[in-house]
Amino acid sequence: MTPLREWLHRPAGTLLLIVFLLTAVSVTAVVWFGWKLYQQESLVQAQRSEERLEQAAGRIAANIRSALAENGERLGAWELAPAQLGPGELLVTIKDNTAMAAGTPLLYYPHRSREPEADPAIFADAELMEIAQKRPADALEAYRRLADSNKAAIRAGALLREARVLRNTGRAGESQIAYTRLAGMRGVTVAGSPADLVARIALGDPAVTQDLLRGHWHLTRGQFQFYWDATAHGQPAPADAIALAEAVSSVWEQRESITSSLRGQQTIWAEGKPFLVMWRGSPERRAILLSKPESFLKPQRDWKLVAALADTDGRIIAGERAASGRMVIRAPAETQLPWTLYTGLPQPIEDADLAASKRFLMLGTSAMVLFLVLGGYFIARVIRREAETVRMQSDFVSAVSHEFRSPLTSLRQLSEMLADGRIQSAERRQIYYETLVKETTRLQRLVEGLLNFGRMDAGVREYRFEEVDAAALVQRVVAEFDAQVAGQGRRIESRASTGPLHIEGDPEAICVAVRNLLDNALKYSPGQPVVWVGVGVKNGCVAISVRDKGPGITESERKAIFRRFVRGSAAKATNAKGSGVGLTMVRHIVAAHGGEVTVESEPGHGSEFTILLPPGRNSRHRDLPSSAAPGSVGAAGEELEWRAS
Numbered sequence: 253m254t255p256l257r258e259w260l261h262r263p264a265g266t267l268l269l270i271v272f273l274l275t276a277v278s279v280t281a282v283v284w285f286g287w288k289l290y291q292q293e294s295l296v297q298a299q300r301s302e303e304r305l306e307q308a309a310g311r312i313a314a315n316i317r318s319a320l321a322e323n324g325e326r327l328g329a330w331e332l333a334p335a336q337l338g339p340g341e342l343l344v345t346i347k348d349n350t351a352m353a354a355g356t357p358l359l360y361y362p363h364r365s366r367e368p369e370a371d372p373a374i375f376a377d378a379e380l381m382e383i384a385q386k387r388p389a390d391a392l393e394a395y396r397r398l399a400d401s402n403k404a405a406i407r408a409g410a411l412l413r414e415a416r417v418l419r420n421t422g423r424a425g426e427s428q429i430a431y432t433r434l435a436g437m438r439g440v441t442v443a444g445s446p447a448d449l450v451a452r453i454a455l456g457d458p459a460v461t462q463d464l465l466r467g468h469w470h471l472t473r474g475q476f477q478f479y480w481d482a483t484a485h486g487q488p489a490p491a492d493a494i495a496l497a498e499a500v501s502s503v504w505e506q507r508e509s510i511t512s513s514l515r516g517q518q519t520i521w522a523e524g525k526p527f528l529v530m531w532r533g534s535p536e537r538r539a540i541l542l543s544k545p546e547s548f549l550k551p552q553r554d555w556k557l558v559a560a561l562a563d564t565d566g567r568i569i570a571g572e573r574a575a576s577g578r579m580v581i582r583a584p585a586e587t588q589l590p591w592t593l594y595t596g597l598p599q600p601i602e603d604a605d606l607a608a609s610k611r612f613l614m615l616g617t618s619a620m621v622l623f624l625v626l627g628g629y630f631i632a633r634v635i636r637r638e639a640e641t642v643r644m645q646s647d648f649v650s651a652v653s654h655e656f657r658s659p660l661t662s663l664r665q666l667s668e669m670l671a672d673g674r675i676q677s678a679e680r681r682q683i684y685y686e687t688l689v690k691e692t693t694r695l696q697r698l699v700e701g702l703l704n705f706g707r708m709d710a711g712v713r714e715y716r717f718e719e720v721d722a723a724a725l726v727q728r729v730v731a732e733f734d735a736q737v738a739g740q741g742r743r744i745e746s747r748a749s750t751g752p753l754h755i756e757g758d759p760e761a762i763c764v765a766v767r768n769l770l771d772n773a774l775k776y777s778p779g780q781p782v783v784w785v786g787v788g789v790k791n792g793c794v795a796i797s798v799r800d801k802g803p804g805i806t807e808s809e810r811k812a813i814f815r816r817f818v819r820g821s822a823a824k825a826t827n828a829k830g831s832g833v834g835l836t837m838v839r840h841i842v843a844a845h846g847g848e849v850t851v852e853s854e855p856g857h858g859s860e861f862t863i864l865l866p867p868g869r870n871s872r873h874r875d876l877p878s879s880a881a882p883g884s885v886g887a888a889g890e891e892l893e894w895r896a897s
Contacts, residue, residue, distance in 0.1 A: 267635050268632050268635055268636070271628055271631050271632050271635065272628065272632070274628070275624055275625065275627070275628030278624045279621050279624050279625065282617060282620045282621055282624065283617065283621060285617075286613065286614070286616075286617030286620075289613055289617075290610065290613055290614070293609055293610050293613060294610075297610075298578075301578060301597065302578065302580075305557075305578060305579075305580045305595060305596070305597065306580055308557055308580075308595055309559075309580045309582050309593060309595035312549070312559055312593060312595060313582055313587040313588075313589060313593055315548075315550065316548045316549065316561075316587075316589055316593075317587070317588060317589060319547075319548045320517070320530075320548065320589070323530060323541060323543070324515070324517075324530060324532065327343075327530060327531075327532045327539055327541050328515075328532045328533075337354065337355035337356070338543070338547065339356075339547075340356060340543060340544045340547060341355050341356060341541060341542065341543045341547075342354075342355045342356040342358060342496060342500070342541070342542040342543075343355050343539060343540070343541055343542075344500055344503060344539075344540040344541075344542065345537065345538070345539055345540070346504075346507055346537070346538045346540065347536065347537045347538070350363070350366055351363065351500065351504055353467070353500065356496060357465065357466045357467035357493070358467045358496065358497055358500060359464065359465070359467060359471075359476050359489065359493050359494065359496075359497045360471045360472055360473045360475065360476035360497050361470055361471065361472065361497075361500070362472075362473075362500060362501040362504035362505070363472070363504065364444070364472055365441060365446070365469075365470040365471075367439055367440055367441045367446070367470070368404070368405040368439075368440055368441065369405055369409070369440065369441040369442065369444070370403070370405040370406045370408070370409040370442075372409075374398065374406060374409070375395075375398065375409060375410070375413060377394065378391045378394035378395055378398070378413065379391070379413070381394065382413075382417060388417050388420070388421050391413075391417055392414060392417045392418070392421075395410045395411075395413045395414040395417065396410070396414060397410075398410035399411050399414060404437060404439070404440045405440050405441070407437070408434060408437050408440045408441075408442050408447040409442050411430050411431075411433055411434040411437075411447075411451075412434055412442045412443070412447070412450065412451075414430045415427045415430035415431045415434065415451075415454065418430060428455065431451045431454045431455050432451070432455065434447055434448070434450070434451035435448050435451035435452050435455060435457075436448070437451075444475075445471075445475060445479075446469040446470070446471075448469075449468075449469050449479065453479065453482060453483070458483075460479070460483045461480075461483045461484050461487075464476065464479060464480055464483065464484075465489075465490065465493065473497070473501070476489075476497075491523065491525075492525070494523055495522045495523035495524070495525040495527075496522070496527070496542065498522035498523050499520055499522040499525075499527045499529075499542055500542065501522075502520050502522055503520070503529055503540055503542070507538075514532070514533070514534070515531065515532050516530075516531055517529060517530040517531070517590055518590065519545065519563045519564075519569060519590060519591070521567075525544075526544070526545055526563065526567070526569035526570070527542050527543065527544060527545075528542070528543050528544070528545050528548075528590070529541075529542055530543075544570070545561055545569045545570040545591065546569075546570035546571065548561075548570070549561055549570045549571045557595065557596075557597065558571070558572060558573070558574045558595070558596050558597065559571045559593065559594065559595045559596075560572050560573045560593075560594040561589075561591040561592070561593060561594075562591055562592040562594065563590075563591060563592075564584075564592075566592075569591065570591075571594075573594050573596065574594075574596030574597060578596055578597050579594060579595065579596030579597075580594075580595045580596065581593070581594055581595075582595070659691040659692075659695040660695070662687065662691045663688060663691050663692065663695070666684050666687060666688050666691075667688070669684065670684055670685075715757075715758040715761055715844055715845075716758050716760075717756050717757055717758055717845075718756070718757075718758075718759070719754050719755075719756060719868045719869070720754065720755060720757060720759050720762070720868075721752040721753060721754055722753045722754070722755045722762070722787055722794050722796060722865070723748040723749070723752060723753050723787045724752070725759055725762050725763055725766065726746065726748070726766055726785055726787050726796055727746065727748075728763065729763050729766045729767050729770060730744050730746050730770070730785060732767070733770055733774070737774065737783075741781065742774070742780075742781050742782070742783070743781065743782055743783075744770070744782075744783050744784075744785060745782055745783070745784050745785070746784075746785040746786070746787075747784070747785070747786045747787070747788075748786065748787040748788065749787065749788045749789065753787060753788070753789070753794050753867070754794075754867065754868035754869075755794050755845075755865045755866070755867060755868050756845075756866070756868045756869065757845045757865065758841075758845075761841045761844070761845075762841070762845075762865075764837065764841060765837070765838045765841045765842060765863060766785075766796060766798070766863075768834035768835065768837060768838050769798040769838060769861050769863075770783065770785065770798055771834065772798075772834055772835070772861075773798050773799070773800035773802070773859075773861075774800075776800060776802040776803065776859075777800040777801050777802035777858065780800065780801040780802065780858075782801075783798070783799070783800050784797075784798070784799040784800075785797070785798050785799075786799070789867075790862070790864060791864065792867075793847065793864040793865060793866055793867065794864070794865045794866070794867050795862055795863065795864050795865075796862070796863040796865070797860055797861065797862040797863075798860070798861050799858060799859070799860040799861075800858050800859060800860075801857070801858040802858050802859060803855065803856065804853045804854050804855040804856055804857055804858055804859055805851065805853040805855070805859050806855055810851050810853065813835050813851075814835050814836060814838075814839045814849075815836065838861075838863070842863050842864075842865070845865050845866075846865070846866050847863060847864045847865040847866060848863075848864050849861060849862065849863050849864070850862045850864065
């Protein structure tokens with residue numbers, strides 16, 4: 253039969269298996285129900301997140317519609333009450349096939365400026381003298397006469413040519429004066445470019461670059477690029493400003509379709525950037541508002557919400573789409589917006605109540621599992637202890653039965669022989685009578701020991717305390733063992749401090765405790781001729797020690813041997829008889845006297861049991877410190893005189 257089958261055939265093994273199976277089934281059921289409830293809570297959480305996401309998408313769409321409607325109303329009432337433009341917004345007014353911009357600076361326009369410029373024929377004669385006839389002085393005189401004209405365009409053209417002649421003839425100072433006069437003229441054009449811009453370029457004005465970025469002049473794309481390259485020294489123009497200017501150019505190219513309806517809106521792309529174009533007004537005068545779509549999509553602060561807008565081609569024009577997680581998509585037909593709205597969460601966000609519910613569920617499930625596991629463990633532990641107790645009680649009954657059988661058998665045999673008259677010799681009959689007395693005494697001690705143990709275990713043992721001499725009690729017990737050990741060729745050596753050592757105790761109980769220690773020392777050291785007993789003072793207490801040279805006690809067994817029915821491994825090794833209650837009785841007796849019992853042992857080198865009892869009221873050692881007490885008991889007891897019995 254395998255060890256597992258043998259274990260299962262034991263009552264305790266079967267019970268432990270049943271407890272284990274019930275615990276495993278209960279834990280599995282609790283975990284399964286907890287997991288199901290957790291999944292249900294997760295499903296509820298997902299549904300709530302979906303509802304909140306739907307509500308957030310509706311709210312975002314409503315906000316965008318409101319912003320678009322507000323812009324439309326503002327654009328429709330522009331002529332009556334011009335409103336302030338927001339950041340990134342540009343208002344373009346198209347009238348008489350001319351575009352005018354307001355709001356965000358526009359770097360360049362889709363058409364040439366309509367500012368006045370003088371007829372080149374006016375300067376033909378002077379230019380002939382300057383260039384062909386090589387008469388710069390006469391040409392300069394002619395230019396100066398024209399510079400006094402009451403027409404700004406003629407003055408600007410004359411000043412530009414005058415400054416050129418002066419510069420070419422080496423009169424740089426006078427040339428600077430002419431350019432300075434020209435730089436102060438606004439609203440006129442020379443050589444197709446703004447007069448003040450040309451003059452400031454010639455003067456090397458460093459502020460021209462910033463004025464170009466502010467949209468200070470009405471330039472075409474080519475003009476802006478030319479003057480920017482001349483002044484920016486390789487620095488690229490801002491991408492957003494270029495994109496806005498290109499968006500206006502795109503609107504200009506589509507002005508025919510835009511002016512076909514009184515109002516409308518559309519998304520256009522320029523330089524890879526999206527713009528919302530919204531227009532209002534009549535075909536004669538059209539107001540067009542350009543803005544970035546992202547201005548309508550305000551940052552969402554609700555549980556890290558992510559929103560995005562996409563055009564009809566699916567390109568994202570504002571915001572960002574969630575790479576993962578839940579997402580709600582609203583089409584333009586549903587939101588009444590010119591874009592598709594994406595609303596999502598980068599990761600699931602738990603509601604506070606649901607999160608608390610999940611934590612409570614997990615905590616409750618964990619507590620139930622822990623309760624079941626601990627309950628199963630303690631039940632199994634109790635079963636094991638009870639089974640161990642039953643086994644030890646069985647061993648105890650078996651040992652006690654064996655202990656009783658030996659004296660009873662001797663008593664019966666001797667009694668039968670004496671009763672039948674088979675012993676004729678008076679001398680032998682006397683020996684038999686003495687043997688009967690000895691066995692009867694032994695049997696009496698066994699019975700009294702069991703009765704004492706029973707009373708102690710039940711807590712009803714009564715002690716009669718009186719002032720006694722511990723050394724005298726020990727000598728009395730040693731004397732009881734003298735005859736027994738002498739017949740076996742062994743002896744008990746005792747040692748004690750000089751003078752009496754009084755204790756407050758029950759003499760019979762103390763004798764029982766010492767007798768049990770001596771009996772154990774003799775049983776567990778059968779091959780050793782000497783057992784030592786010492787009485788002295790240790791740590792301010794009266795100490796009674798019993799030492800042997802037996803097999804010793806392992807550290808793991810030093811506490812267990814004081815429990816009832818427990819016998820150490822030395823009992824099996826030496827095949828010593830016993831009931832397993834002797835040391836239990838010693839512990840009970842010593843504890844009842846307010847003392848303690850200790851054991852010092854080393855496997856293979858014997859053991860020493862020491863009973864420490866408080867000194868009596870009349871003890872001469874009561875007030876002495878342990879180091880000053882004469883004859884203190886140590887590990888080997890060399891300080892005491894030996895008295896062989």
